[in-house]
Amino acid sequence: MSDNWSDDEWAESDNEEIPQIPAIPYEILTEDLIEQHEANCIQSLYDEFSIDITQSRILLIQHNWDVAKVIDKIRSGSLDLPVFHKQASLIKSSKYPCILCYQILPGREMKSLECGHAFCINCYKLFLTQAVLSGKDCILTKCPIENCLYAIPEMMFQDLLEKKLYEKFRMFLMRSYIEKNKQAKWCPAPGCNAAVIVHDEICKEIQCHCGFSWCFICGKEVHRPLTCEMFSKWTSKISSDDNETWLIANTKNCPKCKNAIQKNLGCMHMTCKCGHQFCWLCLGDWSAHSSSTGGNYRCNKFTLEKQKGKYQKEEDQRVAAAYSIKRFEHYYNRYLNHKASLNIANEKKHKAKIDVYNLYSIINESHIFDFITESTELLYKAKRYLAYSYALGYFMTSVAKIQFYEFIQGALEDNEIKLDELTNKDFMLFVDYDSVFPRLIPEFTNYRMEVLNLASVVKNYFEECLRQMENGFPEVVDLVEDMTSSEFIKESINLSYIDKWICPSCTLGNDMNTNECSACGNKRVA
Known part of the structure; x- marks a missing residue:
């Protein structure tokens, strides 16, 4: 795995513009543009096969x-050309029976398609309404x-319906282009009709004209480098109350009434x-404990039984739960x-746009201030x-990959x-108003290049972080594959996000420099 991370190697002193992250092509559509796209699609079928508007639209919706796809199917013979479906001409003076209400009325009061009904x-x-x-x-x-x-x-909808109902019909037609089209979606921002x-x-990231950035795949806010599945799990995690994990990590059940109890002091009594008194470590009746069993801060019975492996399963569960909580808190706090x-x-990005607009109104030089808006957009x-x-x-479970992840x-x-600190400037101070015509002070050129x-x-x-994280760090190979949860916890104890180790017996958080619990004296998990 190469380690080409030198700032000097990556920075080019003669850059004139900030290289932009490649944009994946997409088009933001207003209602007028949607109708234009629909018309273009319908026109394509008409030009190819002379199919009328109604049938073209139905074929495209289907x-x-x-x-x-429609053109290929018609050409291959797997889709028959539809017949023209239009209103039939009825003789105005002749009388016809209505198939629904059975009235016999003159042709001027009747409607029929070419089917003859x-x-x-x-x-x-009433039917169309x-x-x-x-x-x-x-x-x-x-x-x-x-x-x-x-x-x-x-x-026929236009001829027979009231204006509001026809407009609703037109709205359904317009929306069908988006809702039936696999390559189109509505902006999910409230109040946005684009x-x-x-x-x-x-294409994954969409920047709508309304200012909202969202993921085209799941319709949620942009969440790279998370996959949509990870983003869903993360939002579920932060919105749920994981009481079960907390109880496992911080409490034990009373041997008599089974209610959960949290120990907040060092004493084991x-x-x-419910009135029952017991030992926190071995859960035995406190009446059987005395100075000979270790006093208030030790339990020899627990130590002997522990050596035989009696409490191993419960301790492993508490260790796993405690580190799970601590690990989540670490990432969640930094996320927040x-x-x-x-x-x-x-706010900084929007202010930069205003400043650049004002600067161009004073200094008429093409693109010279674009770096301000581009750098604040990059920062965002x-x-x-x-x-x-x-x-x-x-969500990562590989120690080697976590270490590389933290590095990049x-x-x-x-x-x-x-860059954030460097762009915290009043850009208007770069303008010298004392000369005959406003001009930029000499320091501006050096600042711009910096x-x-x-x-x-x-x-x-x-870009490198996105590439590595979205591809699962392909260049990093674990020394241990398929680690179990407990193995991962033990491997991760020395990572930077763990600032205390949790005693598996009394759950006290101890300083990382000590190997013995300051409350119960138990040894740190190896």
Whole structure:
């Protein structure tokens, strides 16, 4: 595994612009653009096969608006060309029976498709009204006669429905392009009516015009480097009360009433609320304990039984639970801190845009201030990534990979902090107003180059961290494979996030420099 992490090697002093993280192509769609996309798809089928609008739309909806798929099926003969479905012309003066209400009315008061099934206008209007009120499936409404395959064209909805109902029908048509299209989704931000269509199957991150960044796969906020499954587990973890794990780690059950008891002092003499007195270590009746058994802070009976392995299973469970809680707290607290810093970074990003706009209104030089908005945008992404990288660390079970993860994460965080501090500037101070025309002071050039170089370093760490973490650290090989939970806990005791070791007997947190519990005297787990 190579170790090319030198800032000097990654920074190029002659960089003119911050290299951008490659954007995966997608398009943000307003309602007007959605309708334009629909029209283009329908036009493609009409140009190829002269299929009318209604049938083109139905075919596309049935095939998730995949134009290429519909065309291929028709060309291969696996999909028959539909017939034209339009309103039939009825002789206005002639009379026809309505199939629904049985009234015999003149043609001017009747409606019929080319299937020949004629209905009076009132019945057709009621039928279409009920279809629209029933929901989005109204866009596939067919002739009222059962088993008739003739679809009702949009023009008939427009002719017969009230304006509000027709607008609702049009809304269902427009939304079908997004909801039936595997490559399109609505922005999940509250109040946002925009949608997105992706042009690449690996597209994950979407930045909507409303400002919300979200994952195209799961529809939640952007959560790289976590997979969608990990993100779901993480949100479930932080929203749940894991009382069972806490009870295992911090309590024992009273031998008499079985209620959970937490020991908050060093003495082993426990008195339950039921009145029963017992030893915290061996759980035996306290009346059988005295100075000869170890007094208040020892239990010789427990020590002897422990040597025989009697308490091993319970101790292993308490150790695992205690370290599980401590480990979660470590990652969760750091996750919260970085999530909180995102609000500040977002404000900084927006302020930078305003400052750059004002600077360009004073100094008319192309792109010279773009590095300010680009570096603050990079900072925001790095902070967001770092927040979720702590969640990723929580799910890792490889000691070797955790150590490498902490190394590259720390390198990114250190340089991100430097860039954050470097961009905490009042950029308007770089303008000299004392000259005839406003101009930039000489220090601006050096400052700009310093920011560009450091941003290049952050960008490279950012990309490398994403590559390593999302691919599961492919270059790191564990010395021990398929570790059990208890083995992983023992291996992880010396990692940086453990600042105390938990006594498996009395659950007291002890200093890492000691090997004996200060309360009960038991030895530290090897």
